[in-house]
Amino acid sequence: MALCMVLHRVRDFPTWRQEYDSVAELQKAGGVTAESVHRMVDDRDNVLVLHEFDTLELARAFFADPRLKEAMQRGGVIGEPRIEFFE
16 A cells, blocks of 8 residues: 655635545546545645555556646645655
8 A cells, every 4th residue: 555645735725625626536547545635723724635545656646647736736736745655
């Protein structure tokens, strides 16, 4: 199993969440087997997303998909997200 951690700031959480939810099929097709979204207690526009995959290769391929980057832009992600992979 592989776990991916994404940490980023967003302009407006409700807007970001709507975009995140709209790409559920992209996540499923990309091999995401479980996901969770968390907001920093003292900074509600600082978001942590965890995705689980069966393999590290699937995780890396998912985050290389240009459609994901486009969705992040539409959702109002500020700057470059921090993306870390774990096994």
